[in-house]
Amino acid sequence: MKASKPAATFAPQEVRRFISPLTIATLVILTGLIMEAVSRRPAPNLPLAFYGGLGIAYIATVHILLLRSAFRHGTYRVINSVLAGIGIGILTYLLSERLNEITHILVLFSVVVMTMISGRMYAYLTLFLIMAVSLPAELSQLRTAEGILDYTTPFVVSVIVAEVIIRIKNTAHQHIHRLEIINQVSREIMQTLDTKQTFALLDKTIQDTLGADTYFIGIVKDGKIQLELFFDDGEYFNGMRVPFEGTLSGWVIRNQKVLFLPDLREEVELDGVERFIIGRDRTSLSWIGVPLKAENVTGVLALASYAANAFDRADLELLISLGQHVTLALDNTIRHAQVERQARLDSMTGVYNHGYFLKLLAEQAEEASRTQTPLSLIMLDIDYFKQYNDTYGHLVGDRILNSLCSAIQRNIKQADAVGRWGGEEFIISLPGATGRQAHRIARRIGETMRSLRVEDRDNRTVPIPTVSQGIAVYPDEANEIYRLIDVADKRLYVAKERGRNQVEPGEEFFQE
Template identity: 40%
Template sequence: MKKASGSFGSHPQENIIPILPAIIAGMLNLIITVAATLLIQPDLSLMNRGILIVYAIAGCGYIGIYYWIYTTLPNKAIYTWVNAIIAGTALGLFIDFIPPELDYLVHSLVFIASLSSAVVSDRTPSFSLIGIVAFFHSVHHILHQTPLITWVVHGVLIVAALVIVETVLQVKTLAKNQINRLEVVNEISKQIVSTLETSQLISLLNAALYNALETDTYYIGIQENDSLQMQLFYDDGEYYPDIKYKLEGSLSGWVIKHQKPLFLPDLRKPLNLDGIDMVVIGKQQPSLSWMGIPMTGSHVKGIIAVASYRPNAFSRADFELLNNIAQRAALALDNTYHHALVEEQARLDSLTRVLNHGYFIRSLREQAETCRNLNQPLSLIMLDIDFFKQYNDSFGHTIGDEVLVNLCSIIRSHIKQNDAVGRWGGEEFAISLPNATSGQARQVAQRIRGTLAEFKMSGDSHNPIPVPTISMGIAVFPDETDDVQKLIDLADHRLYVAKERGRDQIEAAPTP
């Protein structure tokens, strides 16, 4: 994980194991050890009795202070080292005052101190505490010439303390990683839940994948027929736009087809997947680890996948994290696609799928302002189908609707991508041509008129049906007027001039 975390439990999320039971156990153990020593050795000198009682009182007080520091101070890093020295020295010297038959109680205190240290610190202070204890105990055994079996027992107990510390630290690491993963998922959910723009959502998911997983490659793809269109593709520090490839035979295709997650920790091993060929995209270097999760919604079907050039780069925890991200990404993507569909329906005419009246005017004003800033002309064509009411009466409204749809397809085939066409109302249409002169607009109008005249239509009985003619009026911004409303009025006026002159004509500004 790339997400950093503190080393000494300075954040609440890192206080994973409750320390209060260990604190209480430590106090009780200390009191019991002192009391048992006083009972077993009634002839103990007054000074040693006093030392033991002071040990018990000071020890319980220190343990209480230890708990207070643990629960209140934000930065425990310095104190963990102080505690390692104080607790290690105190427990190391404590064995000098305890009879050999109660050594196990001293080692119980060592276990409790090591456990508590592991909870609030990291490996080095905890191991240092055990090392200090082992040092003083070794000195004690040397001075008292204890038998070999005692050395072995004490050595085993010291190793056991080290194992306890390491186990607690591993549990802490696993728990912290899990908490970090949950935080990543929650943060992603908060960011994307209100996002309705697909591009913004992809940007958020890009940041999430980059920060959440140690990976060389990741991508988000949406199925388009039998291909995968990449919405995002990152490979070893580079982004690759507009990547599209066939799904058949690919790992992504398998995931989408079977709607199952796929975890492949080592791609050097044979794949037990029929019909799969390794597809290398981006940098021409094969990945050695791969994970893919399907994304499915009402409006979108795709995949989110990550890969690495190292084998066994991902764990099952990483796989679970990616699964959680993919589930939320699928919902968010589905929302953005649904929002785009709703916006498109609000923007387009339901029959012809060109801009409706209101959105065309908005588009025309925006294009006119852009052309004004760039000192470019803009030509507006107003188009009307001649005698369309009579045409509908003669051939029926179904044929009439077909004429409208085919006419719009013809118009779109003769204009550029940044041009605009809208349904003005009924059988009347408007065409906006940025950076087009009157002469260029006339050429576009002539091509539309000529293509429609050659268009073939037939009825239910396959009998040919004649197509209607069209009339058009052209006005140019800002050459003739720099006001959009006046531009519309002028083009509309010329349209009706063309109709008055016999229809099936194009009326433009008079040539000088």
């Protein structure tokens, strides 16, 4: 099923190549007629010889004009059809009865050429004029059934050939148009690293080229198929999750094979597949699914229609090509996101690194200023961590660092952020949190740390180190992020100087 689109056109050079064999054959026939006319005895047939030469000149002119855009104008096409139709019709009067077959051949050739260079309407105009002009010369022949059959056969054959050529041209045009679509989609998709934009491009492409009632792209997540893009009969159902097992989509993904079901009214023999209705409460009667498979992508791209036999092999080929490009684009997007994520994370603990945390803190401070809400900052340091490393080894020290990060993340919200400031020192931003709220969070982090259990390489439990923390609030105590960090850092060292394992300043320092 295809949406209506302007047909792609062949270049003039291509048309010339298509019709060159017929052009050469026609020139040979006309040259033969000239030789026949000149050699006729007792007197040469000069009108026929002149007419043959005129025909050769006409064909050469048309062949040259094909390279000019003006010839593709409707007026020139009409003139060409009229000249060809009248010319071949007049030729009927100049040929003897024994050369009638030549007229039949020229009728067929002219219709084929006209169909190729101008189209159906102009080919039939040529055919009509040939019949109209030649009919008076053939009236005596039309008195018998055999004569009627002999006269009409070339025209009927020409119509059949013209229709076949038109269908071949349309198929070629559609194929060219599909290739253009694939090239355009490929360029656009490869220029984006945004998943939503990739789905939007796919959505537009299917809408423009395939008349599907339903289409979706599903990605396997947690044992189910998540429909990232799902269109059904004029409505979107994006984000739905459907079962993997027992569905056509699951079969395509599991077997990594294309599935083309032109008529679902017939029994489908696929192991473990049941009918499963999603979207609107209607059953599809045509279905195509192609697998999507890459290192970071496993899924399916599918089309469906409520009509049987709605899709053909050309639709299948287009969907396969789209699937390949979408798979590559999604995989590249995920790879890029992974690289970006790794670039902003500390390689050992998985929290934000120093540079990215500063960038994020600046954005949070800007948002806090815009919304006139507080932003609290906690600087945290593990007490006596160097001695701890020296005593229990760096392996245990690394476990402590990761355990601390887990303890922090369990006590903060998703909108909050934690970063590794350096060594055993960490920094926590709390958008919207007041000083007292930050103090309670810091206290919970310390309590969580004390409850942890860490073992050395011999599976022996080792004591957990304590942490010291300093708090500062934006914009009450500092209206610039580096000054805010400096305040929190100084308070951290005050906490260390006062004996460690505490939060500075105390909760009573902050007023609600």
